Amino acid sequence: MNALRRLVVLLCGSDPKLRRTLQYWAATCVLYVACIALLLLQVSEGMADPAAADKLVTFGGSGALLFYVLIRVSGRLKLAPDQLAVSQAVFSLACGMAAYAISGPLRGAMLIMTVVVIVFCMFAAKPRQTLLLTIAALAGMGATMYRMQASDPQRYPPMTELITFGYLAGALLSTAVLSGEMSKLRARLKRQRRELSEALDTIRVLATVDELTSLVNRRRMHEVLEAEERRQSDGRQGGKGACIALLDIDFFKQVNDRYGHATGDAVLRSFSSTARACLRGGDVLARWGGEEFLLLLPDAAPEDARVVLERMAERIHGMQVAGLPDRRISFSAGLATRRAGEPFADAIHRADKALYQAKEAGRDRIVLA
Template sequence: MALPNRLRRLLLGSDPRLARMLGYWAATCLLYFIGAALLILQVRAGAADHDSAVLLIGIGATGVAVFAVLVRASIVMGIAPSTLAAWQALFAIACNIGAYVVTGPLRGVYLIFLLVVLVFCTFSLRPRHTMLLCAYTLGILGATMVWLVATYPATYPAYVEGVHFASAACALISVTLLTGEMSKLRLRLKQQKEDLLAAMATIRKLATVDELTSLANRRHMNEVLVAQERRIDPAGQPTCLALIDLDFFKSVNDRYGHAAGDAVLRAFSAAARSELRAQDVLARWGGEEFLLLLPATTMTQAILVVERMAERVAAAPVAEISGGMRITFSAGLAQRHDREPFADTINRADKALYNAKSTGRNRISLG
């Protein structure tokens, strides 16, 4: 199984956009094959020139191979899908008009392939670009038919070519208008999808992040704790919890106002986060109270983390409060017992916090 997967990755790449573009290229290969087969049948029936048909089939096969390389390397080369689609469309139109020239009475069948080319462009080109491509196709087709009538009037009667051109023009313009509407609808759906994804990301953030402090909120912290309880740690590493409460926060609100209180909360959040390790999680537990989860941490290590946090928080400036007032906090620290529910650990940390506040604040108490 490994070899087929590696071969598939080598041919199609790992980018979904590249795989989709190569899928479109494979579909065009099938159309080129069908067109070449029809041309060969007409050569055998004596309705098409052998040398011209062989030359045209060779040009088509070379073009298909070149576009295979361009599609595969488009991301590396920085070729936009719309640009690549336009190149392929121009080449396909030229091949179909060439087949129309070298084919006999059944040449009208290649006009149908022109419609298919425009339909394929719906997936990559904008409506105005498709309209320009339609105008280009009709211009080249009309000029080719005029040249054929003037050069080979017996083989290409003016009346027949006029009917062919009128039919092709009606069909091409109709398909272009329809595919243009489809393209607009596709773009609207794509934009709606992007808007929906952005809205979902915002909702997800609001559901897990405290808006004021940008820390995890209580709901998200509870989810983290539940996941931590379910996780089996074979190394038996300890986990600690710290319940933190800002000192004299009510007096800040009463003296300076709630805007200053919010500034204190934001300053605490920014300073505290700067001392966290990668595995630590700090959440706003409620009001001026915060819960700190310290996985794979002994009590000694936890004390050091909280002490560093206290020093950084005390040094954090808050312009909204004056008089050299510093932000301090009291903390209750508890180590989780083996397979103990986190609710019990939080309860012990809460009791330790109460002890820290009742014995003078701005200190860490162990539970």
């Protein structure tokens, strides 16, 4: 199995874009094989010149192999997919013109293949390139028809060739117009897909992050706590448990009432950024509601958690908020250690009681449950 995988990588590479281009090449090869088989059948029925058919088969097969090599090394040669597509289309159109010249009574079938070549280009070439290919196909096939009716009017009647060319022109020009519309549709779908992806990213952020403070929101914090519970129940928490702290900005309502909600929002933003800068690597701070915050300190003993909270309090005391030049910001905190097997909801409840005690004792302090 590994040998087969290595062979696939050797032949098709590992780059998804390269493999997609090779898939298009493989599809054209299937078309080549089908046309070669039908051409050989024409030869066996005496409808085509054997020598000319052999030359065309050799030319077509060699060209297909050459394009495989070009696609495989396109990264080194810096060949863009649309360049490769246009080159293959030109080659296929040349083969179609040669097949038309030697196919005798079945030459009209070659015109179908000409349209198919242009249709293939709709998926890789740009609209302008497809239009130029259409013009080139009409010019080349027109020249081939003119030459054949001039050199062999019995087998290629001039009026028949003229009418046939008219049908071909209508089909190719219609295909070119459809190609342009398809290209616009693809561009529109690509733009909508990009906009949808950006909208989904925004929704994910809004679903997990508090818009004002850029902290984890309450919904996301519940998920974090559940994950921490599972981690500890699996015995992966190490030698220490986890601590939970509830923080409440002191006299925040007075700030809103006296200075306005814009200043209150500025306090919340400054508090959040300053507090987050004091955390350890695995700590998670969430906005729990209003001016209340929940702090998870995994793998932390109570003394470790208190050090974090005291460092946080010191930084908050020195915090400067625009519009509050003379007001010192502080917070009260209730700290609880999660007991073995205890749901975090119970630890939060105990931390909430400790927070209430901190407020009753005069605020700006940390109380351990």
